[in-house]
Amino acid sequence: MNELQMISEMLDETPAEQTAAQGRRRLLSEIANPRPAAPARRRFPLPRWSPGLGLAGLAGVAAASVAVAVAVSGTTSPAPQSPGQTATGELSARTILVAAAEQAESTTETTGKYWHTATIDRHSFRVGKGDGAYTVVWRQRSEGWTPSTPGGKQYGRQQDLGATPATPADTAAWRRAGSPATFSVSVPVGPGSKVRKPLKLKTQPGSPHLSGSPLVDRDKVFWLGRNVTVKDLRALPADPAKLKASLLKWYRGHGTESSGQAMTSDAWLFEVTRGLIVDMPVTPKVRGAAFRMLADLDTVKAIGPVRDGEGRTGTAVATTERTPNGVLEHRLIIDQRRGTALGTQIVVVRPAGANAALPAGATLVSTSVMAGGWTDTGPR
């Protein structure tokens, strides 16, 4: 008998039948009434749908998409603007947002069994070394079905659309590198974390994966400073000042992803409101009020016409954030004709830190809203 066998003999314990049965009951009660693994902080309450098994290398869109954005966002402070820019910028940001509000307020809607959204996320990564380095863009499609009544399940469908070189110059560099079919990159293990874990991207798209999970506390569907139900969202005030006050009740002086990051109330409000406008089933009147509320924020400036990740044209407003990883612009792209969000972008205005290798003006992360509306049809 060697020392390992001796240890095994000495420490041997067998579970009593009742111990196994008791543990099983605990598991079943957890299944019936799941608790989120961590406090819900994101736009979506936890557990948020995340990629199914096949997509698991991405270890959670959630992890990757939020983490990339957040890792580059350190502490928040509005960047100084030149006086001229402020005057004209404020004016046109207000014009853009008030026009969007009017458009939103004039629309009507019919609710259904599910609030359905579809988005395409894009992330930029720098791969390779030195002169041979190039940028690849990884795209991922996410669809979500949120039940309008409590007790049901939230469904998500995720598909890895593959990673490709960002520009013709990047394509040339990629070819010189032998046109690799996979890229090794790294993403932070959690929001704001300095610890990074490897992530393997492929040029080939993956297949879609559907997953579903019971709602947090049976009825919480989104995160809006706190976990909220569909009923909460439908009951938000349609008056801009009251909406602002009701949201700011949940502002605690720090960022939306980590309590370790300070964030000004304006930046926080912009972040939370952007989530409300882009993702959530609020009434058209409340969406209008949200646009009007942003119109009143001095730190929101106009960017003007931009193309989103999918090549569609919209009008952008933005806030600027100074971080250890450069000056970042958080953009909300608006579809002026419909009074809805076309998407969001984070652009590196002045690269530094983790983003030092990216050119100024590079889009770090973007989300394009492909669909958002009520449906009676669940996932198929």
Place this chain on the structure above:
Amino acid sequence: MTAQARTAAHPGEPVTATARQEQDAADLTRSLRDPEHFTAIYDRHFTAVYRYVAGRLGPQVADDLAAETFLVAFRKREAFDPRRGALRPWLFGIATNLVAQHKRDETRRYKALARAGAEPSSTAGHEDRVVRLVAAEGMQPRLARALASLSQAERDVVLLVALSGFAHDEVAQALDIPYGTVGSRLSRARKKLRAALDLEVLP
């Protein structure tokens, strides 16, 4: 138990490692849509997880922590990545993290075993058997003390191998450490254990 279909093999029927891995992966995937299906994973792995946790922390703490391991795994199941290894090492990685939060209980257990081995007459039941097997040769106190003197990282490797029969690659996955580190850590720890036991006569 429930009337739910069980995916585990019939008692006594051997399950190959590959078959088990496939079942695990299939059950986990099903549990994403149908959470109750996670009980199949519980049924297949509870005893092994219990033996590991109870071996390190004793039955009292293990009654709670072995079950807790599955609750944590259930909550984190969407983050499980089959491309980074099988479910079993992932599960034992979670168990090891929980064990790490109970270092005092672990040390207390080894000290108790050291005392028990030194006074065979005061022990009963299960420990009698231990006494016959190990302490009769006067080794249990030394072995238990040697275990207590290992670093946490060394114990993680030694006990995954000794209590759960993990291969090196499974240990690497469970602890998220490089494959080479498993071998070096294990041989360093075994050297210490052998020195404590003064085992020159062993095969």
